[in-house]
Amino acid sequence: MKELSILAAILTLSGLAPCAANAQHGMPGGTPMTFFVTSEPIGDGGNLGGLAGADAHCQKLATAVGAGGKTWRAYLSTQARPGRPAVNARDRIGTGPWHNFDGVMITSDLAQLHGDTLELARLGNNLTKRTGLTELGQIVPGLNDYKDRRDTDWNYVKTTPYSNRHEVLTGSQLDGTAFPPDLDYTCDNWTSNADPDAPGMGAGPNRPNAQIGFPDRNGGGNGSWNSSHGTTGCSQTALVRTHGVGKLYCFAID
């Protein structure tokens, strides 16, 4: 019963229910959307076509809802390679403030977003399950929404839009910077859909892996939005095993 009412709330708030209109985003005359979680993944696990492919995905989804006039960037880091320096997610997304589909401010600036000082970090930003909306205004389903054992199976998840899918790819540390280059935290800088040979989770030698965070701030024993834990691999099915589908955070830089 409780699950049903939660489900109903999600459907209502998410625009999946009939008569929720995409055209409402950004409130007429109000604050335009400059932040969203992708409603759909690219779908090839951790292979996003690099940062360029991920940015293009953000831009495409934004354009589909009339927000293509802005320049969109995926919140992703890449790790250093010989002759190529690391890229920090926090350095890619402009300076804020950023607002969601509803015109609600997610955070005023980079310092609040990442909790650069003790005081800022303790209070936190305004990215929550209620505000971490997709470009369609949907809440991202998380733990305790429509709980089903099959929600770690891609075949089930791809046809069940309200099942748990709250892990968002970031490849970043808590402060929004890239990890050191030795272990993989970015599915080989977002070009790999490979899985490790051995079962397990997170970074390690010969382990394709991506660091993820939670827009609903619930999971991993910490609730970090951008750096909670790793994955079981970089294939699409591996991402789903821990409740992700390969969603991205998108920020407008202008």
Next chain:
Amino acid sequence: MKKRTLSIGAALFLVLATFHPAFPQPTDMMPESENVPSSLMTFFVTSEPIGDGGNLGGLEGADAHCQELATAVGAGDKTWRAYLSTQARPGQPAVNARDRIGDGPWYYPRAKLIDYLGRRLDRSLIKSRIHGDTLEEAQRGSNMSKEFALTEKGELVNGIGDPLPTRHDILTGSQADGRAFTDDADHTCNNWTSNGEGSAQVGHSDRIGHGNQSWNSSHATTGCSQTDLVNAGGVGLFYCFAID
């Protein structure tokens, strides 16, 4: 059928836990505790307020309320303390909420029981993490969430998006680090004795509201009457922790 679910869950957990002890969401796969509250419970949100606004009868009155509610659900053998600070008065030093509640770690009312090796399987609250004592801890966050901050009956506390009245304002009188305020303004409804003048600092059990996510120090109430608390988004609930 149920047995099969449990054994699949247990097997999956063991596989993952073998390779990665910090597997983050084993609770989904765990058998539910037979009892609510769990015998592990050392943390809860009061299901009901005392009901006289910010007048809790001081720290003693608040502690007694925790103890009474815990006793009613069979957890009265532990020593319960309300997570509340009081401010310094002439001849009376301040009391910090974080110093009243023991050392932890603390388990929530639906904490799962113990595995065959006697290991506690469930998530817990760690004192330094819930207060963000280091920058990394503060940035990463803790287990404190709407689904963790349950009443002693194991029930969710109504928060933003739930049916009214919202009950998510939780009295603490504390700063984000769990310590008493040091300025001259009232943050504790006169050390939890006022049901009229004054103000109380509150946190949000669902981590939503006021543009921040603080569970213990989100904003101030506009007064200390029961009506003032309700207008701000709460009813006068508080957190209870067992010190033993």
